[in-house]
Amino acid sequence: xxxxxxxxxxxxxxxxxxxxxxxxxxxxxxxxxxxxxxxxxxxxxxxxxxxxxxxxxxxxxxxxxxxxxxxxxxxxxxxxxxxxxxxxxxxxxxxxxxxxxxxxxxxxxxxxxxxxxxxxxxxxxxxxxxxxxxxxxxxxxxxxxxxxxxxxxxxxxxxxxxxxxxxxxxxxxxxxxxxxxxxxxxxxxxxxxxxxxxxxxxxxxxxxxxxxxxxxxxxxxxxxxxxxxxxxxxxxxxxxxxxxxxxxxxxxxxxxxxxxxxxxxxxxxxxxxxxxxxxxxxxxxxxxxxxxxxxxxxxxxxxxxxxxxxxxxxxxxxxxxxxxxxxxxxxxxxxxxxxxxxxxxxxxxxxxxxxxxxxxxxxxxxxxxxxxxxxxxxxxxxxxxxxxxxxxxxxxxxxxxxxxxxxxxxxxxxxxxxxxxxxxxxxxxxxxxxxxxxxxxxxxxxxxxxxxxx
Amino acid sequence: xxxxxxxxxxxxxxxxxxxxxxxxxxxxxxxxxxxxxxxxxxxxxxxxxxxxxxxxxxxxxxxxxxxxxxxxxxxxxxxxxxxxxxxxxxxxxxxxxxxxxxxxxxxxxxxxxxxxxxxxxxxxxxxxxxxxxxxxxxxxxxxxxxxxxxxxxxxxxxxxxxxxxxxxxxxxxxxxxxxxxxxxxxxxxxxx
Numbered sequence: 001x002x003x004x005x006x007x008x009x010x011x012x013x014x015x016x017x018x019x020x021x022x023x024x025x026x027x028x029x030x031x032x033x034x035x036x037x038x039x040x041x042x043x044x045x046x047x048x049x050x051x052x053x054x055x056x057x058x059x060x061x062x063x064x065x066x067x068x069x070x071x072x073x074x075x076x077x078x079x080x081x082x083x084x085x086x087x088x089x090x091x092x093x094x095x096x097x098x099x100x101x102x103x104x105x106x107x108x109x110x111x112x113x114x115x116x117x118x119x120x121x122x123x124x125x126x127x128x129x130x131x132x133x134x135x136x137x138x139x140x141x142x143x144x145x146x147x148x149x150x151x152x153x154x155x156x157x158x159x160x161x162x163x164x165x166x167x168x169x170x171x172x173x174x175x176x177x178x179x180x181x182x183x184x185x186x187x188x189x190x191x192x193x194x195x196x197x198x199x200x201x202x203x204x205x206x207x208x209x210x211x212x213x214x215x216x217x218x219x220x221x222x223x224x225x226x227x228x229x230x231x232x233x234x235x236x237x238x239x240x241x242x243x244x245x246x247x248x249x250x251x252x253x254x255x256x257x258x259x260x261x262x263x264x265x266x267x268x269x270x271x272x273x274x275x276x277x278x279x280x281x282x283x284x285x286x287x288x289x290x291x292x293x294x295x296x297x298x299x300x301x302x303x304x305x306x307x308x309x310x311x312x313x314x315x316x317x318x319x320x321x322x323x324x325x326x327x328x329x330x331x332x333x334x335x336x337x338x339x340x341x342x343x344x345x346x347x348x349x350x351x352x353x354x355x356x357x358x359x360x361x362x363x364x365x366x367x368x369x370x371x372x373x374x375x376x377x378x379x380x381x382x383x384x385x386x387x388x389x390x391x392x393x394x395x396x397x398x399x400x401x402x403x404x405x406x407x408x409x410x411x412x413x414x415x416x417x418x419x420x421x422x423x424x425x426x427x428x429x430x431x432x433x434x435x436x437x438x439x440x441x442x443x444x445x446x447x448x449x450x451x452x453x454x
Numbered sequence: 455x456x457x458x459x460x461x462x463x464x465x466x467x468x469x470x471x472x473x474x475x476x477x478x479x480x481x482x483x484x485x486x487x488x489x490x491x492x493x494x495x496x497x498x499x500x501x502x503x504x505x506x507x508x509x510x511x512x513x514x515x516x517x518x519x520x521x522x523x524x525x526x527x528x529x530x531x532x533x534x535x536x537x538x539x540x541x542x543x544x545x546x547x548x549x550x551x552x553x554x555x556x557x558x559x560x561x562x563x564x565x566x567x568x569x570x571x572x573x574x575x576x577x578x579x580x581x582x583x584x585x586x587x588x589x590x591x592x593x594x595x596x597x598x599x600x601x602x603x604x605x606x607x608x609x610x611x612x613x614x615x616x617x618x619x620x621x622x623x624x625x626x627x628x629x630x631x632x633x634x635x636x637x638x639x640x641x642x643x644x645x646x
Contacts (some may be wrong), residue, residue: 064508118508125555131509142478166483173490177513185517195519201602202520204609204619206554208547211613219609268551 019370023152026160028286030100033140035280037097040109040133044090049116049130051089052082060122066114067122079119088112101146110137132171132273136281139166154370165243167281171274172239175256179236196229197222203267214265228262235259238302246287247300253282313418323350323400327364327382328393329375332357333441334432337379343407346400358444376443378429391418391425522602527561528620529578532631533592544620545585545593553581561595564629571638579634592639594631598623 043049059076060067070076079085092108099105117130144159146152152160182190189195200219204211218225235255242248257278264270289296299308326346330337341355356364358375368380371387378390381397388396398415401408415421436443493500493510500507529546531539546557556577564570574595582591600622611617631640 066508121508125552126506128511131511134509139482142482162480162482166486169483169486173487174511174513177491177494178515178517181512181514181517185514186519189519192519197606198520198522198602199516201605201609202524204605204612205524205526205547205600206551208612208619209550211609216609216613219606 019157019367022161022371023157025164025286026152026157028284029160029164030143032164032280032284032286033100033143034097036136036140036277037093037100037106037109039276039280040113040137041090041093041097044086044093049089049113049133050082051079051085051116051119054116054120055079055082056123060119063122064118066118070115085112085115089116100140100143103141103145106137106141106143110134110141113137129271129273132174132271132277135170136167136277139163139170142166157370161287164281164285164287168243168249168285169240171277171281172242175236175239179233179239182233182236190233193222193226196225196232200225200266207268210268212264212266212268214262215267218266232259241302242282245300246285247289247293247296249282249285249288250292251297253278253285256282324384325352325354325382326350326384326397326400327354327356328397329356329358329365329368329380329382331375331379331432331436331444332359333436333439335435335439336428336431343405344397344411345402345405345408346397347402350400378425390429391421394425394428395421520602524600524602526598526600526619526623527557527629528596528598528623528626529557529582530594530596531586531591532594534586534588535590542620544618545582547619553585556581557595561597561629564595565597570630571632574630574632575637578632583634590633590635592631592633594640595629596626597629598626600624 040049047053057080059079063071067076089109089112092105092112095102096105096109113130113134117134120127120130140163142159142163144156146156186195197219200215204215204219218228235252239252239256242252257275260271260275260278295308295312299305299312301308323346328341328344330341332338344353346353354364356362358365358368364382365375368375368382368387373380373387373389379393381388381393383396383400394415395418398412398421401412403409403412415424433443490510493507494512497506497510497512506512526547528544531543531545533539546553560570560573560578563573578593578595582593583589598620600619601624605612605619605622608617608622612619628640630638633639
């Protein structure tokens with residue numbers, strides 16, 4: 001969770017966020033959930049989620065565990081009343097779309113989907129097309145309750161963001177698992193230039209009566225299939241990392257949607273639910289930057305982005321940029337942190353440095369608390385309104401430190417590399433924890449801070 | 455009593471509920487990740503009746519890369535209502551993919567000698583009766599070798615209906631012959 005929360009504050013590639021931005025993002029998450037329930041209601045009225053599509057006219061021949069539970073408690077005769085069951089499901093889904101904050105509606109929709117998907121897979125064969133709806137509905141059960149005109153609390157915002165991250169994990173994890181399964185089972189064959197050609201031709205044997213439209217063209221161009229195969233492996237393996245990199249939400253969402261459309265046109269394998277959900281929760285991600293930044297995108301790309309990030313770091317280390325205001329929020333009860341704050345001297349180009357003891361509270365601490373960051377996870381540096389947390393704060397302050405004095409020289413030498421700061425910061429955190437234990441002081445308890453506990 | 459007097463305890467309860475939910479959602483992501491990944495190897499241990507524990511998908515889709523030289527199973531009609539049909543009348547793979555999958559599963563059971571006749575009777579008989587519209591059908595399940603290199607330049611012709619997949623069948627071997635009314639009518643062939 002810490003990595004996820006930091007992904008929002010990792011300013012180097014993300015751009016900075018204010019508490020207002022995050023409150024807005026939480027509101028958008030609720031709005032997206034409304035669209036989601038509308039989609040479910042639509043599918044219940046049209047075809048695929050109608051209960052009659054799951055019930056094959058006879059009791060389940062190979063019941064999945066939810067059906068076994070139902071069978072043991074209330075029997076399965078009522079499953080035949082498909083229209084009534086669909087009507088109940090529709091009632092719940094429409095109500096959840098109108099009032100998504102009320103748990104009963106979301107729970108009702110989830111139970112309907114659980115029964116529908118379980119029943120559909122209880123006749124001997126497995127179809128995974130609707131599993132994703134089940135998982136997303138499960139994640140949405142944890143949306144916090146709030147009345148229409150009530151303001152968002154910090155906990156409410158965080159709970160909404162946690163639910164949103166869970167949905168993204170649910171959506172993207174299967175791609176990564178699929179990628180790793182390919183590595184596990186394919187081995188070195190995975191790198192074979194004709195791997196995809198063979199898969200496509202083998203699939204053609206099953207689709208002889210309905211050849212997919214793109215297959216005749218693509219199967220004749222080995223270079224094209226090889227490029228498509230390598231791209232598939234890349235996006236599948238690294239898909240889960242997209243959750244942590246907001247710059248990739250929209251581009252990866254679009255690429256994955258195209259991936260599904262292409263699979264349909266090449267292999268007749270359609271995942272329409274995935275396409276819509278990728279659109280909702282990745283392309284319309286409230287955590288993605290408002291504008292597509294090519295540099296942010298390239299730096300965020302897994303593996304490919306490493307050299308771009310290194311160049312960016314080198315450049316920013318060389319630059320003596322003008323900084324007006326630095327605020328450092330640290331733990332005043334920790335001797336290590338206090339000494340660090342007291343000895344820290346920034347360059348003359350930095351006009352103002354304010355040291356703030358997190359335990360004393362105050363408006364800046366309150367502002368930081370509204371961000372998805374636990375003050376016990378690390379110090380926070382606010383540099384001209386941008387938030388740096390933990391090792392990133394350590395690195396940023398080392399870059400801004402003046403080169404005079406033993407402490408500041410050591411600080412600059414040790415932590416002006418982001419890698420060194422990343423490796424060194426956990427040891428400093430451990431030092432803080434030990435010192436607090438020795439002093440008999442408890443960690444910072446956000447709910448007991450002088451101001452703004454909710 | 456004024457409307458605001460009962461608000462205090464209610465707000466405290468609500469704050470506690472939000473706090474509990476936040477704490478829960480905090481652990482949900484790591485829990486979900488661990489559970490999903492752990493369920494992949496555990497699937498076949500925990501679940502005997504199905505191929506995976508509902509709703510955890512193994513995501514093995516297209517993880518096996520086939521060789522150029524591959525096997526294909528087919529269902530050949532031999533007689534309908536006691537009347538022999540023309541030679542080489544393939545019911546599968548000329549039907550939809552769902553039937554192809556069912557045949558493949560049944561054929562694999564027969565190749566492994568696991569509940570072959572039961573699977574054919576449960577899965578293939580209804581399929582054959584539905585597709586032909588007759589209740590007494592005699593059919594064979596065969597296994598054929600296919601060289602995908604030969605298929606590759608002909609994909610356009612297959613798409614246009616000029617060539618059938620069965621035209622690429624090499625060295626066919628029979629897995630068994632059945633009649634939908636009397637069951638198996640030929641001894642099982644030991645393939646592997």
